Amino acid sequence: MIPRHIAFIMDGNGRWAQAHGMPRYEGYKHGLEALLRVAGRLEQRGVGAISVFALSTENLSRPKDELSAIFDAVIKFNKTYFGTLRINYFGDIDALSDDIADSVDDVERRTSINKGTSLNIALNYGAQTDIVHAAKLAADKGSFLEDEFLSSLSTAGLPPLDMVVRTGGERRLSNFMLYESAYAELMFMDKLWPDMTADDADAALAEFEKRVRKFGK
Numbered sequence: 001m002i003p004r005h006i007a008f009i010m011d012g013n014g015r016w017a018q019a020h021g022m023p024r025y026e027g028y029k030h031g032l033e034a035l036l037r038v039a040g041r042l043e044q045r046g047v048g049a050i051s052v053f054a055l056s057t058e059n060l061s062r063p064k065d066e067l068s069a070i071f072d073a074v075i076k077f078n079k080t081y082f083g084t085l086r087i088n089y090f091g092d093i094d095a096l097s098d099d100i101a102d103s104v105d106d107v108e109r110r111t112s113i114n115k116g117t118s119l120n121i122a123l124n125y126g127a128q129t130d131i132v133h134a135a136k137l138a139a140d141k142g143s144f145l146e147d148e149f150l151s152s153l154s155t156a157g158l159p160p161l162d163m164v165v166r167t168g169g170e171r172r173l174s175n176f177m178l179y180e181s182a183y184a185e186l187m188f189m190d191k192l193w194p195d196m197t198a199d200d201a202d203a204a205l206a207e208f209e210k211r212v213r214k215f216g217k
């Protein structure tokens with residue numbers, strides 16, 4: 001079976017750059033190229049939704065040159081993407097600069113007519129904050145029905161998350177889609193994110209195929 005929704009923690013960009021004799025911040029533009037390779041193949045294979053962790057709220061305390069490189073990659077992508085993916089962002093975008101927020105609006109609007117695979121980009125996102133926020137919204141409405149809570153998560157409307165892949169050798173979720181990943185298959189790869197190829201995307205789908213899913217039953 002092809003996963004309906006697959007998420008990536010794109011780790012290892014800084015290490016990749018250093019290993020290639022470049023400053024860490026150079027890793028992110030190569031990371032963006034890897035994302036386009038991976039998403040392109042998953043789209044061909046019929047995956048409904050792809051979610052990626054581009055920046056956690058905690059990452060905002062990183063050195064300025066690294067943050068600028070991530071934001072430059074995001075803005076460049078938003079201004080130049082004219083492909084067939086439907087692009088959506090989630091996270092606290094309003095807290096970022098007007099330049100970023102405007103480019104996000106622009107790419108979301110431009111690609112909203114695309115009917116196939118969605119690419120959902122977490123930017124200035126943290127799962128615990130998102131969960132608390134959704135719970136508060138549901139409570140404020142005077143009811144605490146699960147449906148009310150789910151529709152208030154920033155990932156509301158996306159298909160159930162079937163798989164989370166993390167590159168770069170670490171084996172943790174780092175505050176990414178914690179509620180959504182309750183029954184997701186987890187896959188950890190030692191490869192650094194900028195080295196990811198279309199064949200690696202196929203390998204993730206092949207691994208998913210092998211997993212026996214029980215959902216606690």
Ligand code: FPP
Pocket residue numbers: 010011012013014015016027028031032035052053054055056059070073074075077078121168
């Ligand atoms: C972790 O790698 C990854 C990030 C902090 C951000 C990744 C962002 C991109 C690849 C740009 C994506 C652009 C768009 C438009 C979605 P790290 O550099 O912290 O890894 P390391 O320090 O472990 O090597």
